[in-house]
Amino acid sequence: MTYESAKVPNVITIDGPSGSGKGTLAARLAVHYGYNLLDSGALYRLLGLKAEQEGLFHEGAFRGNVIPTEQLANLALTLDIQFIPDADQQLLVLLDGHDVTQVIRTEQTGHLASQVAVIPEVREALLQRQRDFAVQPGLIADGRDMGTVVFPDAPAKIYLTASANARAERRVKQLQNMAIDANIDNILSDIVARDRRDMERAIAPLKPADDALIVDSSSKGIDEVLAELIRYIDLHV
Numbered sequence: 001m002t003y004e005s006a007k008v009p010n011v012i013t014i015d016g017p018s019g020s021g022k023g024t025l026a027a028r029l030a031v032h033y034g035y036n037l038l039d040s041g042a043l044y045r046l047l048g049l050k051a052e053q054e055g056l057f058h059e060g061a062f063r064g065n066v067i068p069t070e071q072l073a074n075l076a077l078t079l080d081i082q083f084i085p086d087a088d089q090q091l092l093v094l095l096d097g098h099d100v101t102q103v104i105r106t107e108q109t110g111h112l113a114s115q116v117a118v119i120p121e122v123r124e125a126l127l128q129r130q131r132d133f134a135v136q137p138g139l140i141a142d143g144r145d146m147g148t149v150v151f152p153d154a155p156a157k158i159y160l161t162a163s164a165n166a167r168a169e170r171r172v173k174q175l176q177n178m179a180i181d182a183n184i185d186n187i188l189s190d191i192v193a194r195d196r197r198d199m200e201r202a203i204a205p206l207k208p209a210d211d212a213l214i215v216d217s218s219s220k221g222i223d224e225v226l227a228e229l230i231r232y233i234d235l236h237v
């Protein structure tokens with residue numbers, strides 16, 4: 001093995017609540033540094049969708065309010081997914097060979113994702129899958145526990161946040177641009193409920209790593225945040 005291939009890839013983690021700008025900034029940083037990208041939320045969204053297809057949910061809650069832990073952990077281990085970049089740099093997401101790029105982005109799927117994400121066995125099953133994304137020359141990892149659990153040794157960790165109102169407004173615009181119906185009141189209450197579930201769960205809760213740079217983007221534009229993150233990363237990587 002050469003020295004170069006033995007080198008640990010640089011990992012930059014970006015955690016934070018829904019709509020704080022993680023996905024947007026992660027994509028911009030991946031282009032800037034020429035690094036790979038891990039959208040870990042997409043894995044939880046795909047699992048939530050698959051669980052729904054398998055009939056494990058009824059009206060958005062676990063059927064009979066009993067968590068089917070073993071089935072979910074098995075689904076997590078065997079999920080057949082592909083991420084394919086298309087011509088516009090958009091990521092095409094396939095589940096069992098079918099295009100689910102749009103459906104995984106709905107708030108309904110986010111809600112399912114957030115429910116499967118509280119289950120320790122599910123998180124354990126997805127852990128290695130996520131770490132496998134860390135290949136040369138480096139990785140931008142976007143999620144909730146990238147800096148705290150999945151890549152605790154990352155040299156640069158970012159925690160992006162913004163007020164719930166700012167995040168809900170952004171999400172409505174984003175969904176409308178994708179021609180998905182969106183209502184601000186519903187989105188805001190979904191965001192608040194999901195924040196609570198993600199932050200209060202016992203395992204890998206959403207919180208900044210002790211050594212993370214915390215950036216509140218409520219009143220900052222995307223380019224301004226990007227410049228701030230690049231300054232920080234260049235000092236640490």
Ligand SMILES: Nc1ncnc2c1ncn2[C@@H]1O[C@H](COP(=O)(O)OP(=O)(O)O)[C@@H](O)[C@H]1O
Nearest residue numbers: 018019020021022023024170174217220221222
């Ligand atoms: N600083 C910002 N100012 C304004 N809009 C932003 C900002 N950051 C992200 N956005 C927009 O908000 C929406 C949600 O951002 P996204 O990156 O999907 O967030 P997350 O991945 O944290 O859920 C996107 O449409 C994005 O363009």
Ligand SMILES: Nc1ccn([C@H]2C[C@H](O)[C@@H](COP(=O)(O)OP(=O)(O)O)O2)c(=O)n1
Nearest residue numbers: 018019040041042044113114117143144145
């Ligand atoms: N590393 C991660 C990523 C996402 N999750 C869970 C919690 C989130 O509510 C859902 C969806 O995450 P995603 O990042 O796609 O959601 P947002 O784009 O931030 O709205 O998955 C998680 O528990 N851990």
